[in-house]
Amino acid sequence: MLREHRINKLLIANRGEIAVRVIRTCRELGLATVAVYSEADREALHVLMADEAYPIGPPEPAASYLAIDRIVQVAKATGADAIHPGYGFLAENPVFAEACLAAGLTFVGPPPAAMRAMSDKTAARRMATEMKVPVVPGTSSPVSDDAEAARAARDLGYPVMIKAVMGGGGKGMRLVSREADLPAALRMARAEAGAAFADGSIYIERYVAEPRHIEIQVLADAHGNVVHLGERECSIQRRHQKLIEESPSPFVDDAMRARMGKAACEVAAAAGYVNAGTVEFLVDRDRNFYFLEMNTRLQVEHPVTEMVTGLDLVREQLRIAAGERLGYRQDEVRLRGAAIECRINAEDPFAGFMPSPGTITGLRAAEGPWVRNDSGAYEGYTVPRFYDTLVAKLIVWGADRDAAIRRMARALGEYRIVGVHTTIPVLQRVLAHADFRAARLSTALLERMLPMFRPAEGRYRPVAMIAAALTAYERLGRTPAIPPSPSPGPWRLGARRGWGPRRP
Amino acid sequence: MKFAVTIGDSTEMIEVSGAGGRFRVTIGEQVWDVDARLTPQGISSLLIDGSSYVADVKDEDGFFRVDVQGESYDIRVEEETRHIIRTRGRAAGGHGSQIVKAPMPGKVSHVSVRAGDTVNAGDPLLVIEAMKMENEFKARAAGTITQVRVAAGQTVNPGDVLLIIE
Numbered sequence: 169m170l171r172e173h174r175i176n177k178l179l180i181a182n183r184g185e186i187a188v189r190v191i192r193t194c195r196e197l198g199l200a201t202v203a204v205y206s207e208a209d210r211e212a213l214h215v216l217m218a219d220e221a222y223p224i225g226p227p228e229p230a231a232s233y234l235a236i237d238r239i240v241q242v243a244k245a246t247g248a249d250a251i252h253p254g255y256g257f258l259a260e261n262p263v264f265a266e267a268c269l270a271a272g273l274t275f276v277g278p279p280p281a282a283m284r285a286m287s288d289k290t291a292a293r294r295m296a297t298e299m300k301v302p303v304v305p306g307t308s309s310p311v312s313d314d315a316e317a318a319r320a321a322r323d324l325g326y327p328v329m330i331k332a333v334m335g336g337g338g339k340g341m342r343l344v345s346r347e348a349d350l351p352a353a354l355r356m357a358r359a360e361a362g363a364a365f366a367d368g369s370i371y372i373e374r375y376v377a378e379p380r381h382i383e384i385q386v387l388a389d390a391h392g393n394v395v396h397l398g399e400r401e402c403s404i405q406r407r408h409q410k411l412i413e414e415s416p417s418p419f420v421d422d423a424m425r426a427r428m429g430k431a432a433c434e435v436a437a438a439a440g441y442v443n444a445g446t447v448e449f450l451v452d453r454d455r456n457f458y459f460l461e462m463n464t465r466l467q468v469e470h471p472v473t474e475m476v477t478g479l480d481l482v483r484e485q486l487r488i489a490a491g492e493r494l495g496y497r498q499d500e501v502r503l504r505g506a507a508i509e510c511r512i513n514a515e516d517p518f519a520g521f522m523p524s525p526g527t528i529t530g531l532r533a534a535e536g537p538w539v540r541n542d543s544g545a546y547e548g549y550t551v552p553r554f555y556d557t558l559v560a561k562l563i564v565w566g567a568d569r570d571a572a573i574r575r576m577a578r579a580l581g582e583y584r585i586v587g588v589h590t591t592i593p594v595l596q597r598v599l600a601h602a603d604f605r606a607a608r609l610s611t612a613l614l615e616r617m618l619p620m621f622r623p624a625e626g627r628y629r630p631v632a633m634i635a636a637a638l639t640a641y642e643r644l645g646r647t648p649a650i651p652p653s654p655s656p657g658p659w660r661l662g663a664r665r666g667w668g669p670r671r672p
Numbered sequence: 673m674k675f676a677v678t679i680g681d682s683t684e685m686i687e688v689s690g691a692g693g694r695f696r697v698t699i700g701e702q703v704w705d706v707d708a709r710l711t712p713q714g715i716s717s718l719l720i721d722g723s724s725y726v727a728d729v730k731d732e733d734g735f736f737r738v739d740v741q742g743e744s745y746d747i748r749v750e751e752e753t754r755h756i757i758r759t760r761g762r763a764a765g766g767h768g769s770q771i772v773k774a775p776m777p778g779k780v781s782h783v784s785v786r787a788g789d790t791v792n793a794g795d796p797l798l799v800i801e802a803m804k805m806e807n808e809f810k811a812r813a814a815g816t817i818t819q820v821r822v823a824a825g826q827t828v829n830p831g832d833v834l835l836i837i838e
Contacts, residue, residue, distance in 0.1 A: 229804075339804070352784075352796065355782070356782075356799065356806045356808070359781060359782075359801075359806060360805070360806050363801070363804065364804060514803075516775075518744065519775065520807075522775050522776060522807060523776050523778075523802045523803040523805065523807070524776065525776060525777065525802075525803065529711075529714050530711065530714035530715040530728060532715060553776065553777045553778065553802055553803055554803070555803060555804065556803055556804050556805075557803050557805075580742075581741070581742065584715050584726065584728060586714050586715055586728040586730060586739075587714075587730070592742070593739070593742050593743075593744055596742045597742075623743065623744040623745070623746075624679075624743045624744055624745045625743055626743075627741070627743065628725070628740045628741050628743045628745075629679065629745065630699065630702075631718065631720065631725050631727060631740050631741075632679075632727065632738040632740050632743070632745040632747060633677050633679070633684065633686060633699065633745075633747060634686075634697050634699075634704065634706060634718065634720060635708075635710075635716060635718060635725075635727040635729050635736075635738050635740065636677060636729060636736045636738050636745075636747040636749050637675050637677055637686045637688055637697065637749055638688060638695060638697070638706065638708050638710060638718075639710055639716075639729045639736060639749075640675060640736075640749040641673060641675070641688045641695075642710055644673070644751075
């Protein structure tokens with residue numbers, strides 16, 4: 169395997185859970201792994217798990233995870249033959265892909281030309297239009313100044329959506345409902361886009377009300393074979409940040425899947441696309457779908473596709489990068505059961521989803537049948553403040569959507585993270601909500617639900633009061649220390665610091 | 673020992689006795705036997721009359737945040753006498769000022785107001801860039817900005833006072 173381009177050692181130009189996830193597949197395939205890390209990540213899990221790990225600079229992404237020369241230099245020095253970019257950071261940067269190729273390294277991703285064709289979202293929209301794939305009305309090129317933006321927004325009609333030309337992951341996106349809000353929104357979108365993609369250009373689209381966000385996973389090899397692996401329903405979002413994803417979409421039947429899949433494969437083929445990619449669509453109430461953009465990387469939410477297809481997408485990426493053929497046809501791709509992913513972010517969902525970096529003092533991940541935990545965290549790990557807030561992805565599989573929802577609710581109940589706030593409580597409330605259970609989904613659903621969610625519903629009020637009172641009582645130090653439990657217990661209770669009386 | 677335990681606007685007295693992980697807890701007329709395995713900042717196990725609960729107790733600014741079964745409570749616990757002294761003195765205390773503090777470390781990327789400005793509830797105050805996101809802070813209530821203590825480009829730490837609204 170992986171012989172044509174001889175990938176024996178892979179450098180992962182990323183951090184967090186995705187770097188860990190890539191390392192796992194490499195280990196299964198017998199490939200050696202090289203991690204790179206910033207000064208803030210010496211104790212990160214990917215550094216602990218890789219065969220080799222090298223520092224690449226200060227915590228700020230621009231000085232480390234975005235430092236193309238430094239990363240390529242490490243790859244060459246350690247004898248790596250290929251680089252996997254993960255998602256975010258340099259994953260969709262054609263300059264990086266070109267630098268890898270120029271250095272004689274295999275880039276695990278699409279050819280730079282295909283990436284470039286898709287990375288400019290306005291150019292991608294023009295290409296889709298040529299392929300007769302419908303797009304959402306909007307500016308056909310980037311808008312440079314505020315006056316031009318105001319004109320375009322007026323022509324399209326409010327509300328409008330500001331988007332980053334080089335966008336992805338919801339960065340640099342802002343919904344604007346009136347002209348008065350446009351200048352501030354443009355400023356924040358440009359700042360966010362500039363920070364995330366080193367390019368602050370934006371364009372403007374008409375806002376489609378209450379749409380669903382449904383995307384198609386495609387795989388294309390270097391021999392002209394393109395297949396799709398069905399869809400992912402990603403409608404549960406807050407500020408264009410996906411929170412829950414599932415496959416298949418309860419809204420998509422076989423006929424619609426075939427039509428969307430065909431459109432996605434055609435867009436990929438037209439762009440000369442090779443490797444794993446995702447074609448995103450907005451879907452309106454009448455099941456009309458509109459091309460949004462193509463993500464030229466592995467998606468955060470790729471595990472739900474893995475769970476229903478049985479394919480390891482990182483393995484497929486590596487095989488394709490090595491020049492192998494897909495080896496299966498569209499009619500051999502089967503979707504089985506239903507999978508859901510929940511994003512566990514270090515954010516306080518009851519304080520406007522404010523980032524909550526800090527040390528994880530207690531951790532017990534969900535386990536059990538058909539539960540998968542893709543995480544970059546461990547007990548004692550400090551979530552740094554320099555990177556995005558994703559701590560772990562919890563993925564479950566069930567025979568059907570209902571079974572998967574029940575399983576996810578069960579798994580979220582088991583998951584405990586102490587020391588940082590997480591999105592777990594809000595994920596639990598969404599999973600229990602009648603609209604989610606009945607699959608009445610839209611990208612506006614979560615924002616509508618959130619004001620209804622209360623941190624406490626009163627059911628466990630006495631338990632919480634007792635826990636707080638006992639903690640205060642113990643802290644006053646008037647009682648002798650609790651003797652250590654005779655056994656280590658089901659989790660490492662107080663493993664880091666024992667409970668004892670305060671020093672006088 | 674008696675504690676005043678406050679959640680939101682309601683305060684209840686809780687009496688705690690016991691040691692070595694075994695406690696008796698009394699709230700009003702109710703009495704529970706509790707077997708507790710507590711950690712300073714971590715996952716605590718409580719067996720309350722045999723019912724098993726796992727609670728996470730975390731120190732926040734002057735109170736505990738307790739997470740139990742997906743619910744989250746902010747709870748203030750004081751010794752009874754201390755509570756009585758504090759609440760007696762409260763009537764004289766001023767109110768109505770909003771002190772906006774940084775909830776997380778980050779960099780101020782934009783300040784929208786100046787001292788002397790009047791703001792309405794929901795008006796943008798400033799933006800802090802943290803963890804790759806632009807987080808906008810809005811006024812919780814109408815008022816006048818009396819102090820702006822930060823400027824764009826400045827790095828802030830949790831608890832730093834950003835501005836004050838009267």
